[in-house]
Amino acid sequence: xxxxxxxxxxxxxxxxxxxxxxxxxxxxxxxxxxxxxxxxxxxxxxxxxxxxxxxxxxxxxxxxxxxxxxxxxxxxxxxxxxxxxxxxxxxxxxxxxxxxxxxxxxxxxxxxxxxxxxxxxxxxxxxxxxxxxxxxxxxxx
Amino acid sequence: xxxxxxxxxxxxxxxxxxxxxxxxxxxxxxxxxxxxxxxxxxxxxxxxxxxxxxxxxxx
Numbered sequence: 152x153x154x155x156x157x158x159x160x161x162x163x164x165x166x167x168x169x170x171x172x173x174x175x176x177x178x179x180x181x182x183x184x185x186x187x188x189x190x191x192x193x194x195x196x197x198x199x200x201x202x203x204x205x206x207x208x209x210x211x212x213x214x215x216x217x218x219x220x221x222x223x224x225x226x227x228x229x230x231x232x233x234x235x236x237x238x239x240x241x242x243x244x245x246x247x248x249x250x251x252x253x254x255x256x257x258x259x260x261x262x263x264x265x266x267x268x269x270x271x272x273x274x275x276x277x278x279x280x281x282x283x284x285x286x287x288x289x290x291x292x
Numbered sequence: 293x294x295x296x297x298x299x300x301x302x303x304x305x306x307x308x309x310x311x312x313x314x315x316x317x318x319x320x321x322x323x324x325x326x327x328x329x330x331x332x333x334x335x336x337x338x339x340x341x342x343x344x345x346x347x348x349x350x351x
Contacts (some may be wrong), residue, residue, distance in 0.1 A: 154304035154346060161302075235311060248306055269306040272342050279328065281311040283340065289303040 152181045155197035156288075161265035162226025163252050177252075185266050187251040187286060188234035189215035192243050196270050202263040204249065210260040214241040216254045219283075228290045235283040236276065245274040248284050308344035309336065 156164075163185070170179040177183070191214075195207035204210050214236065224232035232250060249268030250266045251258045258264050267288065276282055310330065312321045318339035322332055325341050334342040 152346065156302045156304065156305070164302075208342070213314075237342075250327075267302075267304055269304060269346055272306075272344060272346075274308055277328070279324070281313065283309045283311050285305075285307040285309070287305040287307075289305070291301060291303055 153196050154182045156267040157201050158199050159202045182251045185213050185250050185252050187255050189249045191243045191247050192242050197268045203265055204260040212243040213260045215258045231287045233285045238278045238281055241276050242278050246272050306346045309340040309342050312339040
């Protein structure tokens with residue numbers, strides 16, 4: 152099991168903070184902040200160079216959604232992102248949870264929006280349950 | 293003067309909580325969760341049930 156902030160993710164964090172407008176890969180955009188969480192059933196471990204959920208192989212089942220209203224908060228050096236998956240969605244064995252830098256309508260398993268994620272999970276979701284996922288980024292020295 | 297003397301600069305953690313349905317108590321959700329085969333790690337004050345957690349340095 153691994154937890155990974157991809158190279159693309161670090162670049163996105165950097166260009167947004169400094170509003171960098173040139174260079175290959177992500178450049179500053181007012182609309183391209185971390186704003187979506189995804190879940191999927193892939194057994195592929197995230198790697199530094201991954202840019203999309205399917206970078207390491209095809210994804211069978213995937214669901215993504217915007218964070219809950221007021222679902223992004225900061226406490227000290229910790230930024231928390233919460234997304235609540237309703238009973239009717241995401242009903243498969245969840246193996247990876249990830250963060251993306253575009254709106255939900257522009258995120259799927261193929262889009263170059265991958266920022267960071269946790270893999271190696273085995274969380275079975277059915278229509279009997281609502282599951283809230285919290286992905287926390289700690290910016291530590 | 294030394295900057296970033298080793299160690300990670302971003303750490304990721306994940307928590308997964310079952311959320312009570314409307315009118316459901318935490319105890320009722322725990323009962324449902326156990327019956328469904330989930331491992332209950334913690335029951336939060338708001339009735340949510342923690343079923344998975346990670347804390348790992350980014351690799």
